[in-house]
Amino acid sequence: MTRALSAFLVLFGLIAPALAAPQNKDGDSAEAIDLLTQASKAVRRETYRGIIVYLRQGDVDTLKVVHRYYDHEEQERLISMSGQVREVIRKGDKVTSILPDHELVLVSEHPPKSMLGGMSHFSPKRLKANYQVVDLGTARTAGRDCRVIAIRPRDKFRYGYKMLIDSKTQLPLKLNLLHHGKRLEQMMFTDIAFPDHIPDSEFVPSYDVHGFRIVRHQAVHVSESASDKREEQWHATNLPPGFKLAEDGVRQLTSDASVRQMLFTDGVATVSAFIAPAGLRAPLKGATRMGAVHAYGDIVDDTQITVVGEVPAITARRIAQNLVQEKNTAKKAPAAND
Template sequence: MIARQAGVRSTWLACGLLAGVMLGMAAQAAQPLAPSGDVQAFLQQVQKAARSLDYAGVYVYQQGHTLQSSRLVHLVDGTGERERLEILDGMPRECLRQNSVEQCLLPERKLVVIQPARSDHFPGLLLGNAQAITAHYDWRTSSHTYRVAGRECSVSELKARDRLRYSYRICTDVETHLLLKSQTLDPAGHLVDQVAFSSIRVGADVQPAALTTHWDTRNWQLVTESSAPTDLQAQGWRFTLPPGFQPVAELSRQIGPAHAVDQLVVSDGLAAISIFIETFDPKRDQNIRQGDLRQGAANIHRMRLASYWLTAVGEAPAQTIRDLARAVQYVPQAAR
């Protein structure tokens, strides 16, 4: 869920860390596996809650020793989905979404970036077809309930059946099915990262005025990042995908006046991996390091292939990202 990055996640201190331990203890009391049809309906219910409910609150993303808090407001009205996401730590950043388009405000640069909206951030959960999930994850439910941000939630675990992907431990609101907390676990069962609401309001208490930014952007620079569907195979690119991962999108993205990037997005329904392809520029790219990088649950592998830069990034184990990138082939037009 990079993405869920997004991409692209407050202060827990003693109480927050204890909360993580308690959620882990609750998951250890998991019941036998639930029927596969039930998990599909359950995940779709959780996804529907994230997209159709009105809610506002602060959530905290914890990655190692790093904590980042964000304020999220989500409303659904006659115009569709509207959302405001404000990063509360570090440099001020804010994104305002209207359905599939968002404006991201960067106050320190007095810059507004208009771009296609991402749908993979918390509390969203699904990234593709839920039917494929049952082939690669076991769903374990717990008879225990737990409290997150003052609300009762049910604990369950989506445990990966192989080492190609992470497992997820989640807590969903008993009343509304909204995802309140999610933990990412590596193949050894160790906590990679976690995100949870520290406060939340649901329903009529959420007012449209909460969607309004306090920044005056009238004299700020405006940059539009556009994207269009593309056919990477027709361009000569060949990909070998990990089992369970299917293409979700093939896009050509225009980032700035003279910088185009092609992107392949693949997903197994819960995890997403992107491969970015861009022409190698010796002046711009000569100091970029090849190899592996890691940021929380997201692993990155960069490499040169012919006259291109390949960057594979996603919330999956490093070996999965590395193998996917190294299996990419490029067959130039002339050779074909």
Template structure:
């Protein structure tokens, strides 16, 4: 009995000694995951809630684009001006209610309602991941360490997809404010699909209202206004279309119809998200226009797939892999 008891005590000690490193590793992994989530949340709060101005370099498809951004917050009022520093010098103005695009090469101004959920209306925010509902079954968050960007100390955060239906991110976040200084959208092979980075940035206590007003003289320009022909629906509403096939984790978060300037019929738009990536599906009635055809197209980091479904043209668009937009466009059906 004494030998048996001694063996049991030795076994218990080995078990405890073996369990302790496992528990420590698990606790460290959980702490790292919590830290990564906090960094991502801090980034999203900084990019919308701070006053700042700087110069952005955007790279996609081998094409560089230089922009000047001024972001102003005054209480609940958020406004932004982004001016292209090359090409025709287009300008985007964004406030709580509207987004205005000034196109000097076309001598036109396009005004559309601001959609809080549509981050593509801001080139900077459109290049960044959201943190509101990141699903750990779809993405893995990891803090890589420290580096520098735009002359500031930065923490590096990576977001890795767990399947082939979405892209990943690598982010350089300002240690002092959480502001994203550099962001890369990464493909399945780890290659950089898109990159946006500040070459210089200043965080300010206050930015005057005139700094976010149009810098271009629009006298004589043609003004066009997109009309919201139906209010955005929430995900419990019943749209005229349904998705028969969706990649894992994607669900519908909004539906709306808009009448574009010069159009006779509204375009229906359905927005799907996995909590991080967002795909918009546009449905137009009638045959393809302007040489549009079925199949895949690409502009920078954005993939689009167009399918003809009955008498309708269905196009899925998003910064996701080609297989994702193809599945979503070809899987749309009229709701019975």
């Protein structure tokens, strides 16, 4: 449910500050880049409530969102209005997801420097090498005037984006995810208001969760004991152009089993690689897809490698086929260039 809004948070929260640079010879619009920078702040700092529609593979999800930045902390509440009954409440780094039909509460906490948390991984040079930023003029959505901005990929390894940014508040109101000019997914506000204040009562759960099962997800962290073991070291070779390793962490599943998560980014798109003992879940070998999300699985000896991201299939496959364990480096040659 949160993937729709996460698209805004990731795209504008991570790329826009890094894009803040003058116009260059490749035709990037300086005004568009500046607007993206303002949008990155608005998506966190604006107070608003509205209705969001998320379209993917012919399916339509509708949800109500309430958002504010209060006492130096972001707060948000999402309520499903179609499909499965769900409610998500976020306060700072803590996210609580309530699934009343299953009497289940999922709680996750991410420290400030968790996955996707550090701007140090993103650089204007890499962004400009892989994308072109273009100002496409004006349009209206949700009854409001907007600027239309495009982020166009320079090669086959990444998607493109087209967005409408509110002219008054700079909040992104519509986002299209594109591949070869074809829309893969769309997220948009169909109704939105910007009140001066939203009370605490609007961030309280609608459901009494007494007696619900509570599942807490452990944040990904770097395990020193795992990192010290040479045989557990993994690295990537021959990555798609522009992609670099941004994070490398380990989550302990049981006393004798852990999963390593590696995050790769080109400055806009992010791809996660999961490395775990084979047999923990149903095996995945080869490619699979859900909407714009592509996954590719490979089994190496007794290890399951799974790569997932909102990227073209060729990107997920190339990363998966070029993850090597240090002790096996000599046994597995890098895959040929795609």
